[in-house]
Amino acid sequence: MEHKNVEHLVIFSTLNQITNYIAIKNLKPKNIYNITFDQGFADTLKQGIDPKKWDDNLKNVLNDENIKPKRKNIEIKQCMYIDLEKFKEELEKNIEYVDEDTPIYWHITGGQRIFAIAIHDIVKKRPNDIIFYLEGNSEKIIYIGKEKTKFEYELKDLDFxxxxxxxxxxxxxxxxxxxxxxxxxxxxxxxxxxYDKNEMKFYHRLYDWIINNDGEKTKSHIAFSIGDKKFEGTFKKLLLESNSINRTIRQEFLKKLFEELEKKSPSLKKIEYNFINSDEMKMEFxxxxxxxxxxxxxxxxxxxxxxxxxxxxxxxxxxxxxxxxxxxxxxxxxxxxxxxxxxxxxxxxxxxxxxxxxxxxxxxxxxxxxxxxxxxxxxxxxxxxxxxxxxxxxxxxxxxxxxxxxxxxxxxxxxxxxxxxxx
Structure with a gap:
């Protein structure tokens, strides 16, 4: 069976709405049941837990993309958190009209494992339902259900x-x-x-220089003077030292440092990248x-x-x-x-x-x-x-x-x- 255009998807309100978004985009459900906290219960939770805000974040993104399945909230009250039987009763009441032959997809997210126990009890009575969870470390799907067709759990068009x-x-x-x-x-x-391709080439060569030459070898050491003050050491040592150099001479310090480096590494000089006029040189550090x-x-x-x-x-x-x-x-x-x-x-x-x-x-x-x-x-x-x-x-x-x-x-x-x- 292909896991597309499914009838029913149950999700949990979560800080990590990316996981719910990916599930919705892949399964394309006609109906979404969003398990969330009622406001009274949410107010008793620690600072930073804001289910309404999390729900709005997901809803706004789906609306922006014109994804508008039927959506129903199932609210968890404080008494349900203490007594899972009451939570299970609430779930069963909301899905009682869904016949057993029509699978419900239950998406479990991190932090909701206690409720997964109640869901597992419900699924035992519904042989076609599927419970699935994205394991954070391996990023692999873990799921329970008789349908063994592999899930897709990725997006090719996700953006920052x-x-x-x-x-x-x-x-x-x-x-x-x-x-x-x-x-x-x-x-x-x-x-x-x-980015500029020459800039990238320049930094690739610079990295190779630091790894291969910027050690204790005398030939790789750089020396220059500003006024009556002399500076000497490896390129990396002098570059890091620039953070503590008086800001009135910091630009001149770095200019001399790179000029001396190009003398040591002619291949860097051949790259058409003007470091002296670069964006990084305009910064304070x-x-x-x-x-x-x-x-x-x-x-x-x-x-x-x-x-x-x-x-x-x-x-x-x-x-x-x-x-x-x-x-x-x-x-x-x-x-x-x-x-x-x-x-x-x-x-x-x-x-x-x-x-x-x-x-x-x-x-x-x-x-x-x-x-x-x-x-x-x-x-x-x-x-x-x-x-x-x-x-x-x-x-x-x-x-x-x-x-x-x-x-x-x-x-x-x-x-x-x-x-x-x-x-």
Whole structure:
């Protein structure tokens, strides 16, 4: 049996509405029963749990796409949470007119397992019904039912704008966003890739230089002077040091650094990319933006032809729909065909614990239990030693990431680790 144009789909109101959206888009149900909390019960729950807002997020996206099945809310009262028999009675009352030969699809989402017990009892009496669940770690469908035809649980046209709107965010300010793959919005006629091919080539060569030459070898060291002050060290050490250089000479410092690097690496000079006039040089702390491009273009190498990755963007601003203010900026973001958002946080300096945790929460808010905040460190490998103050900051950042339970990736491991992440 093909799982399309089904008669009845039951979903749970959830922060992670992407999973419900994908189920609806794939199954194309004629009737949706939305299990949600009544307002009285919702008011007793902890801050951040707002079922009405979650329901509106899904409804608004479906309306935008002219997807309008019959929709009915089944409200959970506090007494039903305590007594599952009452919850089961409420469900049975709402589906009593559906004959046993017509399958009902029950979509279980994270955090609703307690109610799954009651649903399983109902399904025992309805042999054609199907319970299904998207397992977060493996992104595979787990389902119960006699129908064994494989589910499709992916979308080929999912975009960042839809994913964010389902969580109550938008991406209206795209001036600073660099889109490397896919579209931000479905109605974009052209996939405007906001990057220069020479820029990408330049950063690929720069990455190779750092990995292969930027060690303790004397020949790879760079030295230059500004006034009566002399600077010396590896390219990476000097680049990171630029964050603490007096801002009045920071631009000159970086200009001299790249000029000396091109002398060491003629192949970089041959690329037609004017780093001195680049966007990153216009920033207050260019090192962070340089690092973002350095790592971002390596990630792009991995995802460019991977069909599971629908979108990739750098410097992607995310806004809260209610407040209208910028909530966060995702340094590097990937969007998979199962609605998973993978957020890479780049840091060329320290990473405070509260900052690490805020990024973890942001990604969780955007993609529910499937959010995967990843910390990218400028350290080439674990245990790398740099100049004392830099070493202290970077290793402190790694410890902050550890405390926030963020996975971290070292420079030389980027491609290998990203391949494992996306499967």
């Amino acid at each position: 704008s839809t994913a964010f709107k389902l969580m109550g965010y938008n991406t209206e300010d795209l001036d600073s966003t660099r889109i490397l793959k896919g579209k931000i919005k479905k109605n974009d006629k052209n996939e405007k890739l906001k 260019p090192a962070g933006y340089i690092f973002e491009k350095l790592t971002g273009y390596q990630i792009y190498k991995v995802v460019e032809d991977n069909t599971r990755i629908l979108g990739m963007a750098m410097s992607l601003k995310v806004y809260n729909e209610e407040g209208g203010h910028s909530t966060d900026e995702l340094d590097i973001a990937l969007l998979t065909n199962t609605g998973r958002i993978i957020n890479f946080e780049c840091k060329s300096g320290s990473l405070k614990g509260d900052n690490a945790k805020s990024h973890k929460f942001t990604t969780y808010s955007l993609s529910g239990v499937f959010g995967a905040p990843i910390f990218l460190t400028p350290l080439t490998y674990k245990g790398e030693k740099l100049e004392k103050e830099l070493d202290k900051k970077l290793h402190s950042a790694c410890k902050a990431a550890d405390r926030a339970n963020l996975e971290k990736i070292y420079l030389k491991d980027i491609k290998e680790k990203v391949k494992k992440l996306i499967g």
